[in-house]
Amino acid sequence: MIEYMSQALVTTFTCSNITALVLGTLIGIVVGILPGLGPMVGMVVLLPFTFALPPAVALSLLLGVFCGGYFGGAVPAILMRTPGVPSSLVTSFDGFPLTQKGEAQTALSAALVGSLGGGIISVFILIFLAPALAHVAASFGPPEYFAAGLLGVVLVVMAYREKLAKGLILLGLGLWISTVGIDGPTLVPRFCFGTLAMQNGLHLVPVCLGLFGIGQTLMLVERKILVNARMSLTRRTLDFSKIAATLKYWKSLILSGVIGTFVGLLPGTGSILASFLSYETVKKVSGRAEAFGKGAPEGCLASEAGNNAVPAGAMIPLLTLGIPGDALSAVLLGVFTINGIYPGPLLLIKEPVLINTLYLSMLLINIVAFVILAIWLRPFAMVVRVSNTLLASIIMSLSLVGIYAVNTRLFDAGVALVMGTLGYILLRLEWPVVNLVMGVVLGEILEERLRESLSMSEGNPLIFLERPISLFLFVATFLIIVIPVLWDSRKARIRARNKGRDFS
16 A cells, blocks of 8 residues: 555656646646636546546546646626626625725635645545445446436436436436447447448547537637636735634634535536535534624635545445536546546556545645645636636637547537537526536446346346346335425425415
8 A cells, every 4th residue: 555655646746747737737727717618628628638637647637637627717706796606606795895895815825725635635525535445346236337327317317306307308318329339239320321431439538528628618609607807816826814713713614615525426426516505514513603604704615625525425335336416527437548547446456556646636636726726816816807708719629629639530520510619509598508418428338238237137137126126226225216306395385374364
């Protein structure tokens, strides 16, 4: 173990890894600060360029964008009440009132300390929890993997149950896209429409890059949401004297970091729920709930600790089961598979140096992001004044060049453009695009594991109910569907009853 850790230390602090880590964090902070972009856009634009890099360097680059985006999202939320990433909306509840009172530095200090603390806490939980879950997952067979994949699909759908019909349509579309191409076991072309290029399938990279990179860019051009001249700061750097005052909320920091990690562990839940749950929990246990929403630094700290704990939490099911918890970790799955590394219970045994490098890099990313924003706070905050047309042109060009460079196929660039148009339409109509991506990612996993399971049982579907773990996962899936439906039905009856009383 000591030998693996020493090798991981050497790998982590190589020039190439540190460069990738810092560059990724810088890009993550920028796309996090720019409202409407977020880490997903940064990751999918950089993804094609990572295929030529060693796995550890590629993962450090993308994890830097992943974590750095959540750090940056708090800055416009506090200073302008315009969250850079959706989860930072909760940070604005107390951050913007503090700015209005002339205490922007207090809010920013609390947010950055929360982001740093939440990120570090979640990495330590990842380090201790991943081996335990991998030990459990070592007893998984195809039926258990199918049940786990199905649970992930249901969690994604139920996370957007207020748009259930739209979510199911997009999930179905994603599952269909995952079947396009030559079927491996039977060598039968599926949905190729007589086109040779489609026999290789529609890969995750051009699909994601189109939906998020190009689609979101078209949204920015249309809405021009980056044009804002109200951002101003009295200091160039963070006021370090304010940091000590936020450390008295250390209990709230630990609680929020733990909540955010375990929310991130669940597929489909996302950073918004982590941020909101952390905020509400700290609000209830603080003993001064009346101060929240009016300018409580503790609220900024709790929100940011919760959402910044999500990246490490999302890595747990990815590393131990090979199942991504959200669209961002699905992009990281692409880096693993392109390098012939397949996440699962044996990954921690087969690739101990890579895994330990991953842990160390995530710890370092959180420290680097904090230091960068603390020292160059105002220059980064001024990024919101960038010309949206220039930014859109750069993102679009990088996206198309990157996707073409992977396989030098114009077909992939065409897929990205088609998906970009579809992504723009779906974002414009406010459909849950993440359901489509998760359908593409989990579709192949579900199909392969279902086929293997039925082969084991000679076509008998009862194999899923005869194995304890898969039976437990199916029961959990059933409860995840039924309980929210019953809860929503109960709330609807209560609203109808109260409305009847008001009418009478």
